[in-house]
Amino acid sequence: MQDISVALRDHLAIAHVAYHWxxxxxxxxxxxxxxxxWQERYIDQNYVRIDPVVSxxxxxFHPVDWKQLDWxxxxxxxxxxxxxxxxxxxxxxxxxxRGPNGQFALFTVNHSCDDAMWExxxxxxxxxxxxxxxxxxxxxxxFEPSRTPxxxxxxxxxxxxxxxxxxxxxxxxxVADTLSISEHTLRVYIESARFKLGALNTxxxxxxxxxxxxxxx
Amino acid sequence: MQDISVALRDHLAIAHVAYHWxxxxxxxxxxxxxxxxWQERYIDQNYVRIDPVVSxxxxxFHPVDWKQLDWxxxxxxxxxxxxxxxxxxxxxxxxxxRGPNGQFALFTVNHSCDDAMWExxxxxxxxxxxxxxxxxxxxxxxFEPSRTPxxxxxxxxxxxxxxxxxxxxxxxxxVADTLSISEHTLRVYIESARFKLGALNTxxxxxxxxxxxxxxx
DNA sequence: TTTCAACTCCCCCAAAATAGTGAGGGCACC
DNA sequence: GGTGCCCTCACTATTTTGGGGGAGTTGAAA
Numbered sequence: 232m233q234d235i236s237v238a239l240r241d242h243l244a245i246a247h248v249a250y251h252w253x254x255x256x257x258x259x260x261x262x263x264x265x266x267x268x269w270q271e272r273y274i275d276q277n278y279v280r281i282d283p284v285v286s287x288x289x290x291x292f293h294p295v296d297w298k299q300l301d302w303x304x305x306x307x308x309x310x311x312x313x314x315x316x317x318x319x320x321x322x323x324x325x326x327x328x329r330g331p332n333g334q335f336a337l338f339t340v341n342h343s344c345d346d347a348m349w350e351x352x353x354x355x356x357x358x359x360x361x362x363x364x365x366x367x368x369x370x371x372x373x374f375e376p377s378r379t380p381x382x383x384x385x386x387x388x389x390x391x392x393x394x395x396x397x398x399x400x401x402x403x404x405x406v407a408d409t410l411s412i413s414e415h416t417l418r419v420y421i422e423s424a425r426f427k428l429g430a431l432n433t434x435x436x437x438x439x440x441x442x443x444x445x446x447x448x
Numbered sequence: 449m450q451d452i453s454v455a456l457r458d459h460l461a462i463a464h465v466a467y468h469w470x471x472x473x474x475x476x477x478x479x480x481x482x483x484x485x486w487q488e489r490y491i492d493q494n495y496v497r498i499d500p501v502v503s504x505x506x507x508x509f510h511p512v513d514w515k516q517l518d519w520x521x522x523x524x525x526x527x528x529x530x531x532x533x534x535x536x537x538x539x540x541x542x543x544x545x546r547g548p549n550g551q552f553a554l555f556t557v558n559h560s561c562d563d564a565m566w567e568x569x570x571x572x573x574x575x576x577x578x579x580x581x582x583x584x585x586x587x588x589x590x591f592e593p594s595r596t597p598x599x600x601x602x603x604x605x606x607x608x609x610x611x612x613x614x615x616x617x618x619x620x621x622x623v624a625d626t627l628s629i630s631e632h633t634l635r636v637y638i639e640s641a642r643f644k645l646g647a648l649n650t651x652x653x654x655x656x657x658x659x660x661x662x663x664x665x
Numbered sequence: 666t667t668t669c670a671a672c673t674c675c676c677c678c679a680a681a682a683t684a685g686t687g688a689g690g691g692c693a694c695c
Numbered sequence: 696g697g698t699g700c701c702c703t704c705a706c707t708a709t710t711t712t713g714g715g716g717g718a719g720t721t722g723a724a725a
Contacts, residue, residue, distance in 0.1 A: 253664045278475030279664065280608045289661030305601045305693070305700075335664065385521050387671060391497045400652030402711065416673050418713085423671090432681095433712075434651040435650055441658050444506035447470050447496065447552060448659055482716070522670075604701060619681070633703050635683085640701090648683075649711090 246282040246343035269317035297323035301418035338364035390424040454460040464558035486534035505544040514540035543581035555581035608643040
């Protein structure tokens with residue numbers, strides 16, 4: 232994968248390319264042409280938490296220019312400043328890639344140049360970059376088949392109801408009332424959903440149901 | 449939109465096409481060539497909860513043939529039988545479309561034919577169908593600009609930590625311990641995150657943080 | 666026919682989360 | 696030099712969840 236990254240970068244004649252996978256367990260995985268120092272720093276500081284590229288792309292279907300992201304918060308600006316110090320470049324363009332069970336990956340290209348030049352580049356190569364993102368993601372799955380997610384165990388309709396209503400903020404009494412069942416019955420559903428999802432508590436169960444796409448909120 | 453659907457169907461020479469949007473509030477919206485009876489039935493029975501096309505596509509990045517989906521549960525099979533009775537056809541192919549804040553839509557084509565013929569059709573038109581899905585989604589957003597999601601308010605790093613750990617099933621004591629802060633302090637984070645997310649309780653806050661991409665679990 | 670999954674209902678009690686108040690230091694931006 | 700956000704810590708009381716039991720119906724599959 233590393234070789235692919237370097238070849239890609241040279242082919243595109245830009246500063247950096249990177250593929251970044253964020254696992255549903257919080258693990259990270261990837262390849263790219265960033266310096267080791269930056270990679271270590273990123274992991275060490277757990278920057279995935281505050282990286283607006285990650286959260287911004289997670290919220291989008293389409294590729295995104297880093298200029299479109301929200302860099303306004305304090306932590307975010309500090310992160311940006313630091314990333315530039317580490318030679319990432321002042322321009323960035325990332326393509327989100329999604330898969331089953333919350334699989335989420337990013338393909339990013341970086342460079343140092345003015346806005347006009349960068350826009351020309353991204354406009355010209357937009358389709359190509361999207362295809363590369365998909366190709367890289369497929370390759371990554373080939374190399375790491377263990378990361379192919381398990382088939383999500385289906386929930387029963389009532390369990391889906393319960394999880395869905397809990398996910399929109401109802402408490403047990405409200406959910407039971409909405410579903411016109413007793414709170415005791417509701418608890419049975421919540422517990423069986425928890426069990427099926429291997430969740431430790433209700434919040435965990437709802438989070439898993441969401442990331443596994445078992446409920447839509 | 450309805451005109452577009454009909455034109456599309458005729459152009460593709462198949463039984464049905466449909467665009468189906470599932471809102472983050474649980475609302476649905478769409479257009480297509482399904483019979484009114486089926487649409488009403490679908491809404492009335494809240495079939496979005498159990499429709500394996502919805503949940504299956506929600507879990508996938510790539511377009512999906514309905515044959516690849518899991519139709520094994522009882523409720524699912526009943527749903528399938530009924531959909532065929534309503535003239536949906538025995539073949540289906542859906543393209544998921546995603547956007548910010550859990551925006552999720554589906555573009556589906558249906559027909560009645562044997563597997564080989566359907567495979568030929570979908571293979572031949574795969575790229576076209578993907579493009580149509582994106583095009584329809586953009587059109588839908590034009591017609592319903594109110595559905596363009598709000599910009600997600602960022603959480604502070606500590607709030608992200610808290611939400612993330614809660615989403616993986618930790619209770620408050622464990623989270624506080626993991627973050628090496630007092631449980632009292634943790635509560636402040638959870639409450640401020642709840643406030644920022646407009647959430648009614650912790651489960652709701654975690655669900656929103658997840659669907660808005662503010663945390664990655 | 667049995668078996669099994671899904672759905673429904675009930676009790677008791679311990680544990681956890683939430684509401685409503687506080688307070689103080691640090692740091693950045695205007 | 697105020698204003699606001701972020702981080703940290705504290706108390707009390709109430710509400711909500713969770714764990715441990717158990718029991719009965721339906722309907723579809725084996």
